[in-house]
Amino acid sequence: MPFDVAQFKEAMSRFITGVTIVSGIEDGEPVGFTCQSFVSLSIDPPYVAVSPARTSTSWPRIARAGSFCVNVLGEHQVDLCRGFAVSGGKKFEGVEWHPSPATGSPVIEGCLSWVDCAVELVHDAGDHELIMGRVLDLGTGDGSPLVFFRSGFATLARQSHNEDREQ
Numbered sequence: 641m642p643f644d645v646a647q648f649k650e651a652m653s654r655f656i657t658g659v660t661i662v663s664g665i666e667d668g669e670p671v672g673f674t675c676q677s678f679v680s681l682s683i684d685p686p687y688v689a690v691s692p693a694r695t696s697t698s699w700p701r702i703a704r705a706g707s708f709c710v711n712v713l714g715e716h717q718v719d720l721c722r723g724f725a726v727s728g729g730k731k732f733e734g735v736e737w738h739p740s741p742a743t744g745s746p747v748i749e750g751c752l753s754w755v756d757c758a759v760e761l762v763h764d765a766g767d768h769e770l771i772m773g774r775v776l777d778l779g780t781g782d783g784s785p786l787v788f789f790r791s792g793f794a795t796l797a798r799q800s801h802n803e804d805r806e807q
């Protein structure tokens with residue numbers, strides 16, 4: 641290959657993303673991890689995808705239930721983002737959440753949106769897995785997004801809204 645791992649990471653880090661917490665329920669307990677690899681795939685039927693690393697300890701626990709919820713983080717939730725980017729511990733301690741109506745997966749209060757999914761397809765993706773979810777339910781909140789760019793957090797300095805646009 642004409643590039644090394646560091647160059648690959650450097651190139652990918654220039655693709656700006658939002659940040660999510662992927663959550664689920666295992667034996668009645670909330671489980672989750674910070675995840676930037678989230679993408680909207682299909683509108684009809686509604687599909688999204690997330691990509692957990694094979695090293696993720698939370699994903700196998702979430703996957704057992706066959707469902708997961710993607711919580712899109714706002715700029716005010718950087719501490720949550722950091723708290724869920726560690727393995728182990730009681731990550732949900734002190735976190736306000738409620739079970740989603742469709743699957744019971746944790747919906748974290750204050751998120752910009754949440755997308756509740758049934759696992760539709762699991763595909764090998766090298767040192768990650770590619771998980772396609774069928775969207776069963778969703779909700780939206782207000783606020784500005786938490787942004788991840790070149791391995792650091794950022795916020796939007798200027799934001800143009802489409803709220804005035806005719807639908």
Ligand SMILES: Cc1cc2nc3c(=O)[nH]c(=O)nc-3n(C[C@H](O)[C@H](O)[C@H](O)COP(=O)(O)O)c2cc1C
Nearest residue numbers: 673674675676677691692693696697698725726727
């Ligand atoms: C901004 C950010 C984005 C991340 N994106 C992902 C991701 O897309 N997939 C993933 O598996 N881990 C991602 N991580 C790392 C996991 O959150 C981290 O490895 C965590 O320890 C996993 O927890 P777990 O072992 O409980 O699953 C990200 C971390 C941060 C801070």
